[in-house]
Amino acid sequence: MPELRRDPITGRWVIFSKERGRRPSDFASEDRDPVVASCPFCTGNEQQTPPELYAVRSMGSPPNTPGWSVRVVPNKYPALRVEGDLEKAGDGIYDSMNGVGAHEVFVEGAEHSTSMTALPHAVVRAAVRAFRIRMLDLKRDRRLAYALVFKNVGRRAGASQPHNHSQLIATPVVPITVQQEMAGARRFFDYRGRCIYCDIVRQERAQGARVLLDTKEFVALVPYAARFPFETWVLPTRHVSHFEDSPEAELDQFADALLTTLSRLERALGAPAYNLVIHTSPFVDGPLEHYHWHAEIMPRVTMTAGFEWGSGFYINPVMPEDAVRFVLHGDRT
Amino acid sequence: MPELRRDPITGRWVIFSKERGRRPSDFASEDRDPVVASCPFCTGNEQQTPPELYAVRSMGSPPNTPGWSVRVVPNKYPALRVEGDLEKAGDGIYDSMNGVGAHEVFVEGAEHSTSMTALPHAVVRAAVRAFRIRMLDLKRDRRLAYALVFKNVGRRAGASQPHNHSQLIATPVVPITVQQEMAGARRFFDYRGRCIYCDIVRQERAQGARVLLDTKEFVALVPYAARFPFETWVLPTRHVSHFEDSPEAELDQFADALLTTLSRLERALGAPAYNLVIHTSPFVDGPLEHYHWHAEIMPRVTMTAGFEWGSGFYINPVMPEDAVRFVLHGDRT
Numbered sequence: 001m002p003e004l005r006r007d008p009i010t011g012r013w014v015i016f017s018k019e020r021g022r023r024p025s026d027f028a029s030e031d032r033d034p035v036v037a038s039c040p041f042c043t044g045n046e047q048q049t050p051p052e053l054y055a056v057r058s059m060g061s062p063p064n065t066p067g068w069s070v071r072v073v074p075n076k077y078p079a080l081r082v083e084g085d086l087e088k089a090g091d092g093i094y095d096s097m098n099g100v101g102a103h104e105v106f107v108e109g110a111e112h113s114t115s116m117t118a119l120p121h122a123v124v125r126a127a128v129r130a131f132r133i134r135m136l137d138l139k140r141d142r143r144l145a146y147a148l149v150f151k152n153v154g155r156r157a158g159a160s161q162p163h164n165h166s167q168l169i170a171t172p173v174v175p176i177t178v179q180q181e182m183a184g185a186r187r188f189f190d191y192r193g194r195c196i197y198c199d200i201v202r203q204e205r206a207q208g209a210r211v212l213l214d215t216k217e218f219v220a221l222v223p224y225a226a227r228f229p230f231e232t233w234v235l236p237t238r239h240v241s242h243f244e245d246s247p248e249a250e251l252d253q254f255a256d257a258l259l260t261t262l263s264r265l266e267r268a269l270g271a272p273a274y275n276l277v278i279h280t281s282p283f284v285d286g287p288l289e290h291y292h293w294h295a296e297i298m299p300r301v302t303m304t305a306g307f308e309w310g311s312g313f314y315i316n317p318v319m320p321e322d323a324v325r326f327v328l329h330g331d332r333t
Numbered sequence: 334m335p336e337l338r339r340d341p342i343t344g345r346w347v348i349f350s351k352e353r354g355r356r357p358s359d360f361a362s363e364d365r366d367p368v369v370a371s372c373p374f375c376t377g378n379e380q381q382t383p384p385e386l387y388a389v390r391s392m393g394s395p396p397n398t399p400g401w402s403v404r405v406v407p408n409k410y411p412a413l414r415v416e417g418d419l420e421k422a423g424d425g426i427y428d429s430m431n432g433v434g435a436h437e438v439f440v441e442g443a444e445h446s447t448s449m450t451a452l453p454h455a456v457v458r459a460a461v462r463a464f465r466i467r468m469l470d471l472k473r474d475r476r477l478a479y480a481l482v483f484k485n486v487g488r489r490a491g492a493s494q495p496h497n498h499s500q501l502i503a504t505p506v507v508p509i510t511v512q513q514e515m516a517g518a519r520r521f522f523d524y525r526g527r528c529i530y531c532d533i534v535r536q537e538r539a540q541g542a543r544v545l546l547d548t549k550e551f552v553a554l555v556p557y558a559a560r561f562p563f564e565t566w567v568l569p570t571r572h573v574s575h576f577e578d579s580p581e582a583e584l585d586q587f588a589d590a591l592l593t594t595l596s597r598l599e600r601a602l603g604a605p606a607y608n609l610v611i612h613t614s615p616f617v618d619g620p621l622e623h624y625h626w627h628a629e630i631m632p633r634v635t636m637t638a639g640f641e642w643g644s645g646f647y648i649n650p651v652m653p654e655d656a657v658r659f660v661l662h663g664d665r666t
Contacts, residue, residue: 003652005558009517009529014558015648079640079648092536093529094557150643158636167640175644184342196342196426203425224427225338225347277643298642303491307412307500309631310483310610311508315348315412319336 002080002099004172012176015099017079041163043110049073053104054133056126070126071107072134078103079169086143086172100143101171106130108164115153115271116164117263121256127166128255131278134168135244139283144170146178146282149243154273156300166276174282181279182291189290197292198239200224209321212264212328217250218257222320229302229318230265230272230327234258234295241288243280258295265299268327273300335413335432337505345509348432350412373409374496376443382406386437387466389459403459404440405467411436412502419476419505433476434504439463441497448486448604449497450596458588460499464611465584467501468577472616477503479511479615482576487606489633499609507615514612515624522623530625531572533557542654545597545661550583551590555653562635562651563598563605563660567591567628574621576613591628598632601660606633 002017040048046064054072061067074082080101088097108127109119116124135147147170152159174182188196204211204221212232213220220234234257240246246254265272280293308314318326335350373381379397387405394400407415413434421430441460442452449457468480480503485492507515521529537544537554545565546553553567567590573579579587598605613626641647651659 007556007558008521008533010513011517012558012560013646014560015646016650016652017648018650018652091557092540093532094536148640148644150640155636169640169644169646171644171646175646177643177645180343180645184344188341199426200341203427207425223340224424225340225345227345227347275642277640279643296643303488304637307481307483307502307610309608310510310612310629311481311502311504312510312513313346313348313502313504313508315350317349317351319349319351 001084002078004097004099006095008093008095010176013171013173015079017099019077019079039112039161039163041105041107041161041165042112043068046071049105049107050076054130056130066110068110069123070130071110072130073105073107075103075105075167080171097172101169102138102141102144102147103170104134104168106134106166106168108166113164114162115262115266116151117259117266119164119259121259124259125252125255128251128258129248131166131168132244132246132248132251135280138168138170139244141170143172144283146171146174147280148175148178149278151274151276153275154271154300156273157275159273178279178282182281185290185292195239195290195292197235197294201235201237210324212324213257213261215253215257217253220257220261222323224320226316226320226323227314228298228300229316230269230299230323232261232265232297234261234297235292236294239289239292241281241285241291241293243278243293245287246293254295261297264327265297268330269299269301274298275300334417335411337430337432339428341426341428343509346504346506348412350432352410352412372445372494372496374438374440374494374498375445376401379404382438382440383409387463389463399443401443402456403463404443405463406438406440408436408438408500413504430505434502435471435474435477435480436503437467437501439467439499439501441499446497447495448595448599449484450592450599452497452592454589454592457592458585461584461588461591462581464499464501465577465579465581468613471501471503472577474503476505477616479504479507480613481508481511482611484607484609486608487604487633489606490608492606511612511615515614518623518625528572528623528625530568530627534568534570543657545657546590546594548586548590550586553590553594555656557653559649559653559656560647561631561633562649563602563632563656565594565598565630567594567630568625569627572622572625574614574618574624574626576611576626578620579626587628594630597660598630601663602632602634607631608633 004013006013043066050073052063052071052073055068056070058067080099080103082102086100109123131149138147149168151166185196201219210222223233275298278295281288281291337346339346376399383406385396385404385406388401389403391400413432413436415435419433442456464482471480482501484499518529534552543555556566608631611628614621614624
């Protein structure tokens with residue numbers, strides 16, 4: 001059973017999971033993979049994964065057989081486990097709990113492809129809808145506090161499988177990064193009476209220089225204080241605190257905005273390794289005025305070194321305005 | 334001139350520095366380097382670096398010539414610049430300031446060597462004393478708030494030069510990671526009336542299972558909630574909030590403890606890439622009861638992926654107690 005331990009100084013939780021040590025990618029450092037001979041995520045190899053939790057299938061095809069376009073399975077090397085009660089314990093100044101949670105994989109597309117932009121719109125839309133379906137299911141589990149959906153593309157971004165996929169980890173505590181964002185957004189709301197993300201969307205649309213995509217429902221922008229070159233956020237223009245509270249039609253628009261954004265980034269940067277995360281509100285909260293769900297795309301084109309780890313400062317060699325100009329117009333300045 | 338921008342949500346500052354884009358390592362991803370034909374840090378090549386700020390030299394040898402054992406020079410590709418007044422500005426909801434600061438390199442050992450453990454004790458002691466000398470000098474500059482000393486060893490840890498060296502970046506704001514540690518330590522102090530780091534030292538010495546080295550003046554331990562496999566902290570057993578307030582004799586003990594700790598880690602792990610950072614208190618503060626300077630060693634033996642970036646949760650496949658047992662006794666469990 002994995003164990004969660006809390007750093008007594010910062011409050012950050014760490015998941016200790018011996019199973020994860022077995023992942024071959026743990027000691028790797030190359031870039032995107034070549035196509036492998038036998039991919040456990042390809043159609044026909046359904047028996048190589050644990051049994052599916054959910055799938056978008058053609059009428060009548062039985063589970064764990066071909067006929068799907070999106071398939072959700074438990075992670076074979078889970079960071080957290082669904083079984084058992086949540087048990088909390090103390091040890092002097094330290095706190096721990098057992099590693100109850102969920103770790104799921106969303107396989108996107110039955111045929112082998114390694115970039116989301118190679119997938120039909122309908123498959124990406126189905127994947128995004130599947131995120132919501134799984135979140136709504138996990139939300140009913142009172143042991144769980146949060147579900148983080150994320151995507152690692154390319155070995156440099158930590159991917160161990162090249163076939164298009166996303167992941168979801170549901171945790172018994174709210175991740176500290178989300179707590180910190182929520183606390184900051186709360187301070188802004190208490191002071192200004194507005195959602196800071198709504199303000200960002202407004203100011204960015206007015207200024208334009210950091211906007212990569214502007215549609216009625218979604219805006220993609222390189223944030224003013226981007227940590228990484230070409231870091232891009234995708235935000236709903238309408239205020240919604242919870243991803244899973246967005247209606248399906250809105251999530252379809254999100255899928256389309258995400259695809260267009262990724263296409264623009266890939267056209268400009270080749271096929272960069274990247275991480276994508278969706279930040280949403282905790283399960284327990286009702287609709288919140290001060291927090292606003294969004295996706296963050298973090299291309300892995302630079303190294304993160306001691307200064308960044310030790311300070312939380314990031315050094316970014318590319319100004320956000322230059323990044324946008326380069327992606328949209330190919331200008332190098 | 335570099336620019337600092339503040340993320341309006343989290344308060345995290347990002348340094349935008351086009352100069353840093355030129356570093357060859359920015360797009361690299363291999364492991365530790367081979368010895369290169371011409372190393373700018375080797376004795377005889379003093380002209381390949383900017384003129385030295387400080388050096389430990391044999392009597393009578395002139396600056397920027399051979400005869401030194403530790404040499405401090407400005408970084409050739411600085412993240413921040415010493416020149417100019419600190420100017421702060423706002424842009425709607427955003428805040429920025431110009432990139433005033435210092436970025437220095439401590440070359441350790443005149444002959445080419447790539448591991449601190451290959452250096453004589455006297456050179457490591459001289460380097461640690463040099464950290465203090467530079468901090469005390471920079472502290473007099475009222476534009477600066479903090480000095481972070483760090484070390485990147487191996488390309489996987491972001492090093493662009495293999496020759497033994499450390500770096501110092503002095504910033505006009507206190508790094509958010511240090512702010513968060515200080516806030517957590519302050520909460521503990523307000524509640525319990527004790528320094529949490531002193532409590533950690535006490536509990537770890539009593540329990541023993543996470544201690545890598547225990548001397549009268551310094552303890553090296555794998556923290557209870559280590560983020561990375563074999564992460565190790567080195568703490569003074571005596572309460573001191575500021576690194577630069579430690580007397581030289583104590584810093585000599587720190588240098589020795591650091592060398593022994595690194596030797597044990599390298600004996601167990603081969604020659605892992607790692608980052609080392611020294612966390613100390615801000616320049617402006619007098620001695621603090623609630624914060625305690627320390628060093629953090631972070632071996633780079635696993636990948637950090639989307640989940641970690643997106644959540645602040647870390648997944649660590651190696652329990653701290655197992656890491657210590659493996660380093661001290663070679664047990665694999």
